Amino acid sequence: MSHQQRRACIAAGAAAAAALLYWYRRRQPPEGATLLEAVLDEEECETLETLLRDLLRNGSSLPGKTYSPVTAPAFKKRNxxxxxxxxxxxxDKNRVQNAAVAPLPPALLRVARRLKKLGxxxxxxDACCVNFYGQGQWLPDHVDSKKFERPLVTVSLGSEQCVVFRRRGYLARRIRLPVGSALRLGGDAANDWTHGLPPATRPRISLTFRRLNAETKRHFADExxxxxxxxxxxxxxxRQQRNKPPKPSVRAERRPEAAPLPSEAxxxxxxxxxxxxxxxxxxxxPQWHxxxxKAWPRVAKFCLMNCGAGALVADVGCxxxxxxxxxxxxxxxxxxxDTSDALIDIAHTTHKDKRYECLVADGVRLPYxxxxxDVALNIAVLHHLSTAERRVQCIRETLRILKPGGRALFYAWAKEQKNGSENRSGHQFDSTDVLVPFHLREHGPHYNKETARQCPAHAVRDERKNATVLKRYCHVFAEGELRGLVAGAARVDECYYDEGNWAVACTKL
Ligand SMILES: O=C(O)CCC(=O)C(=O)O
Ligand SMILES: [Fe+2]
Structure with a gap:
């Protein structure tokens, strides 16, 4: 190698090393910033994301200023x-204000507690700002208000994004924020560096957890x-001017509304x-049991999201x-x-260790x-009611017992059944009102002579299968039917097909 070639080689090597060093330094978080990966696992991220999008959809019914669409024209224009x-x-516009907002919901409180547990x-x-970024939306460089204590912690959901830190006289830093990670900002990173987010390439959610400092809290309380x-x-x-005695509080006067009187239905x-x-x-x-x-996974997820500590849940047709x-x-x-006392006996024996009570009652006239x-479940009940009037009445009853803002989940067997392994029950329906056979085996671990002896009159023996065949009445629901019934009585939040059933999640208005 000639002298000249050697010098060129050294120069190229030095340039590559400098480029590498630059690349490395650009990715070093500023003093006081720490990234913790996998603070939430994939399932937790998904569950939380679904919950938050659900809350966002109902944003306008959340208290005070909890929800902001941030539609200021200038903001909109700049995306x-x-x-x-x-x-x-x-x-608002990075200024802390004394306005009413909801406290942390249980799902976010759990994440907040996890951050403490992890140190x-x-x-x-006790505060969290949830940012929902659509594609192309970005956050300009800013320093979070000093009215918040340090550190601030931002948890990322939905899709990966970068945060860019800038400070005069320093090289800008670009830090990757993977889904499920938490970025902790304290010291210089929170106070002397700005941070901002470039336009999102895919929808993303960030949760900025923080606490107002004691002085601001005191000031707001005084105000x-x-x-x-x-x-x-x-x-x-x-009142004095009108010279009238003060009115008694409406709340104290109000009596709980009684269950409605029975109707024809x-x-x-x-x-x-x-x-x-x-x-x-x-x-x-016993064989059914x-x-x-176990609850179907999506029903369990609904419970996980809505049945927090202290909530009162009605399971109608349990x-x-x-x-x-x-x-x-x-x-x-x-x-x-439930209307079946044999099933209620089983539910009672199985769950007496829980915060759980059960009783024999009919979903068309609930004794509450x-x-x-706060929450009502009505799972696989409506398809056992034999008139449209009774199905509507059962929906009305389920919603009647809910508080305004309370959530209900309805599942009813679908007329449309898939083929193959997705159809676990193996049933197909030609008409909407059907008698579905159930083979009560007269052997095996769940055979109970006592209950089997009480078979209804229509039961017939199937000698070949050594079973008694009983027929369950079902009105199977066509697509859109359940949604149509619920939409007349509540705000439908979600409507989907699951486990061979049509499902509707809704909120009582
Ligand atoms: O979306 C992010 O990752 C950052 C959010 C943020 O900086 C803030 O809420 O102040
Ligand atoms: Fe911020």
């Missing part, structure tokens, strides 16, 4: 018009108190339901209580009912007062 949900504290923060954050005092004083003055159970639903379930209860002991684990898992109290429950 910064992302939607936000703010819990615990309200920020990312010292106190559990709120002063406003209330001024308002009360004004009211008192007006509810006061008499049609004989087809007595013979082909109630009696059948009473006879097959032997193979059905069968053997297979929803109990999912409904009570996060500390909710469940009151379940109106507005009492």
């Amino acid at each position: 910064q018009s992302r939607e936000t949900l703010q819990f615990g504290a309200y920020v 990312v923060v010292q106190s559990v954050p 709120t108190k002063a406003i209330k005092e001024r308002r009360d004083a004004k009211k008192a003055l007006k 509810t006061d008499k159970t049609p004989s087809i339901e007595l013979e082909h639903v109630r009696s059948v379930y009473n006879a097959i209860a 032997g193979t059905r002991y 069968g053997n209580g297979k929803m109990a684990d999912a409904a009570c898992r996060r500390g909710a109290f469940t009151i379940a009912c 007062r109106s507005g009492a429950f």
Whole structure:
């Protein structure tokens, strides 16, 4: 190699090393910033994302200023018009304000507690700003308000993105934010460097967890108190002027609304339901229980998202209580009912260790007062009601017992059944009102002579299968039918096909 060639080689090597060093330094987080990967696993991210998108869809019904569409024309023009949900504290254009917002919902509180447990923060954050970025939306460079304590922690969901840190006189830093990661910003990174996000290439959600500092909290509390005092004083003055005694509080006067009086649709159970639903379930209860002991995964997910600690859940038509684990898992109290006393006996024995009560009652006339429950489950019940009037009545009853804002999930067997392994029950339906055979085996671990002896009159022996054949009445639902019935009585949030059923999740308005 000539001298000249050697010099060229060295120069190229030095340039490559400098480029590598530059590349490396660009990716080093500034002092005070730490990235923790996999703080949430894939399933947790997915569950949280579904929950948050659900909340966003219902954004306008959340309290106060929790939801902001951020549609200021200038923001929209610059593509910064992302939607936000703010819990615990309200920020507008990076300025903290004293406005009413909802506290952290249980799912976010769990993440906040996890951050403390992992040592990312010292106190559990009590505020969270959830940013929903659509494709192309970005966040300009900023320093988070000093009214928030340090560190701030941002958890990423949905898709990977980069955050760019800038500081005058320093090389800009570009840090990858994988899904499920938490970026902790303290010290210089939070106070002296700005951070911003380039346009998102795919939809993304970020959760910025933080705490207002004590001084701001105190200031806001004083301000709120002063406003209330001024308002009360004004009211008192007006009252004095009118010289009227103060009105008693409406809340104290209000009596719980009683269950409605029975109507034609509810006061008499049609004989087809007595013979082909109630009696059948009473006879097959032990065998039924032997193979059905867990909520379907999507029903369990609904429970996970909606049945938090302290919530009151109604399981309308609970069968053997297979929803109990999912409904009570996060500390909710469940009151379940079914018309089959044999199934209620099983539900009671199986779940007596839980915050769970069950009783014999009919879904078309629930023995609960109106507005009492936070969540209602009505799973695989409606298709056993034999008139349209009774199905509507059962939906109305399920919603009646919910508080405004309460959520309900309905599942009803679909007329449209898939082929192959996706159709676990193996049934196909030609008409909407059908009698579906059930083979009650007279052998095996779940055979119970006692209940089998109480078979309804229509039961017939199948000697070949050594079983008694009972027929269950079902009205199978055509696509759109369930949605149509629920939409008349509540706001439909989601409608889907699952486990051979049509499903509708809704909110009582
Ligand atoms: O979306 C992100 O990752 C950052 C959000 C952020 O900086 C903020 O909410 O202040
Ligand atoms: Fe920020």
